[in-house]
Amino acid sequence: MSAGSVPSGYEVNDPGYPTPQENYLTNSKGILSWAFTLDHKRIGMMYLIGVTSAFLLGGLLALGIRLHLFAPDGILFNNALFQWLAPDKAPNDIYNQVFTLHGAIMVFLFIIPSVPAALGNFLVPVMLGAKDVAFPRLNLSSFYLWVGGALFFVMALLASGLDTGWTFYTPYSTTTDSSVILATTGAFVLGFSSIFTGLNFIVTINTMRPPGMTWFRMPLFLWATYSTSIIQVLATPVLGITLLLLIAERTLHIGIFDPEYNGDPVTFQHFFWFYSHPAVYIMILPAFGIISELISVHSHKRIFGYRFIAYSSIAIALLSFIVWGHHMFTSGMSPITTIIFSALTFTVSVPSAIKVFNWVATMFKGSISLTTPMVYAIAFIFLFTIGGLTGLHLGTLATDMHLHDTYFVVAHFHYVMVGGTVVAFLGGVFHWWPKMVGKMYSEAGGLLSAALVFIGFNLTFLPQFILGSRGMPRRYATYDPEFAPLHQMSTYGALILGVGLFVALFVLLMSLVNGKKAPANPWGGATLEWNCTSPPPFYNFERPPVVGDPYEFGDIRWDTELDRYVKVEPQRERVPSETPAETPAHASE
């Protein structure tokens, strides 16, 4: 130990490395020990593998879209190979199915569960200092519901595809021959998976906090997760009933959404967006939480405006329920309604901007380490700002009339969903990867992936803003030749983005093969997950953790002898109130 840096009366708290018996990854073996596990960390890892597979599938479909759009008349789905694969399908029909499945898979199978279910499952109890989530069995069942929903989507893909767009708008979705029922059943099941995860987290955060973990000592990731969970619990049931009614509409012709039977398609849109707009915040709020952690830890500086960031998450969660109408400005609403929805939409930008300002203020005069997670976090701030500001163009009634259903919308939500959520997700995975698997990845490789993702992403979607403002409609399989250069730029960008994502995957997987052993606290973070070994032991904490300020970096020191960060804290005897009697197991060590 570098004894000189430790004041008297203080001790260095360094958990060291876990033994294989403690390590949650190795403490029980065999496929069944994973399939029936109730450990939130293992469930989180299974989610991580699941959502990554879904991301891969959705990403390949996206590459298909971009390649097809390389030429004005399309080059992919009308070539000989696809004609041979699906002789009875017109190229444009294939295109419709590909973009629909890209959207549906990315939204329902990847983005919604990505951060809350994969990272959230792993992190929420550990960050909270709890042994597990409140309902471990419910947690496992929500994972299997996710798997079930994914299987329905795969069946829809294999049966006769899906060509309604991920929004399932009526009346087309009640008349098309594609597998709407399979896909909506899948989305219905996935909705329950999402509800159960959200419910679990709300209860966990409410009732499982250890002594000392007050609401305002919670890491901001937990605040973000809590807000997300509120939306999941309140919005998803409405999607459930909407999809159920849509299934009934297709099978029994109940005449609620189908104009052929005196139903009203706009009602469907209201129902759908009442869920799906809040769902946008299910996707982005946990990303905000990740960024709050990343910026603070890698700037080695207390987060600026903790309470503002915490409250702004809750504010976004509440506001998300009253802005759904901005998806329907051109669908036929009364002028007064559109004005109200437009005004409410602008209010969302206030809490979002508060977060961005606070992150930037946190970095100001911080001791920034440009690690891979930090580079992703900075990329997030840049991309999310563009995504957020272009949202204002779409929330403005007059400009939305022009931009609605153009590539401008596509670019806007990809800046928020990919530039925001996916980049934050990658940053989060890089940040917590040493904690999850106990191995350090190649920093150079991580930085390369971040650079490729950033360049590729911007090259893909910046041109789409221009395309959209010039009138290129979304979801078209062909286009006027004047749009060709921008479309080609976008396609090149998509390829670079794809390479960047594969590099990221490769770097992470290689770390399992030849990565250095990760210390308990590789980045010098102050939240509780860095107090336990990497990977965490089965029960997360050897002894109940001492809950302190999650952003107090003063007692995190770099130990030159051990070559890693350690926590210098008062000797435990001095704070008897916070530590229950030591376990015999620990005392005997």
Next chain:
Amino acid sequence: MATTDAGLASDAHEQPGHGHSDHGHGDHDHPSYLAHHFDTPEQQFDSGKLGMWLFLVTEVLFFSGMFCAYAIFRAWRPEVFEGCSQFLNTKLGAINTGVLLFSSFTMAWGVRCAQKEQHKLLTVMLATTLSCATVFLGVKAIEYSHKWHLGLLPAGLFSYDPSNPHPVGGPNYLAYICAPFVAITIGVAIWLVVSFLRGAKFQLECAKPLLVVCLCFFVGVGLGTILESGGEEGHHEDDHAVVASTDGTAAEHGKEHAHADGDQHVDHEEPAAAAVASLPAAGAMSNDSADLAVLERLASDATNTGLQDELAARKAQSERSGGGILYDVSDDASATVASAPENVLRPSRAGVFFSIYYCMTGIHAIHILAGIGVLVWLLVRSIRMDFNRNYFGPVDYVGLYWHIVDMIWIYLFPLMYLIR
């Protein structure tokens, strides 16, 4: 030491609530009902209760979609809702309301029994709650099968014919609905006999109340049949209303008849048939002359080609429907019927009411079925005497669920049955 404990801990983890007290980090004295990751029974109870309340919130929001659909369509077509509501049998609805209210009472009493460790009484209360649930389903089976027989179905399948309100033949829907319940009842009866012969005391204790519960379904069916046929006695007096409604000029008479007699003859189909027959044409719904004038003014701008098309379409439509578009035809039912005969009894209009009716009551019935499932689980556990003053959470949570299912019915009953 810590390492061996971690090995044990993994076993305990796979079966929470089944007993390892040594987890290698100090939570000794865990009673068998306390899951490993909770520190105290209070924490476990609070978590469960909060979880249940959140689940109920999702249930309310789940139904809220259908309540919204109800509100929208009723606001658009109040006359359809009032007319079609007369097809619903108020007596049966009222009985089901009473049955569910009583079951909520026994459920709440059951929670009290669990807290006070009155094991026998808890079993009785749960069995009574279950019996009420099956009576409810039995009555519902009568209601549904009767309506299906008449062709009162969702919009796409609606085939009610006012000139032939009592079709002969057709599938025996009641038999289809009852078949699974008959099978289950026979199964339970066999289980009871077998467990009696083999002397399996615990299984016998479980089978006895469950057989009563199953039989209560048929009590519900019987009750429903009696009341449904009681309503049918008056049919022949009103046949003239049916005839009248097929004849456009007399439809108004039929409508008056419906309004006049609706209160006394709540269970009769015929006045309702007349009411459906006198529904106004589609044009009356959203268009009026003011609308058209605004449209004309806007369309006078030559650049507004879209509106010009719209105007042309509306004018064509108003010509087709004999000018009905220009004034509120709902005041003049006979004119509507005469001028737009193809609109009369268009299945989609009455059908939407039944769509919403079947969606709401059907999903409610599914919730009753789910409630029966968890109540049976509780019944078995209560016979096993799992619950005590420190551990009654599951009874409490299921009770909450059961009350919300009742609550939803209490909203459905007036909204569906009592709106005329």
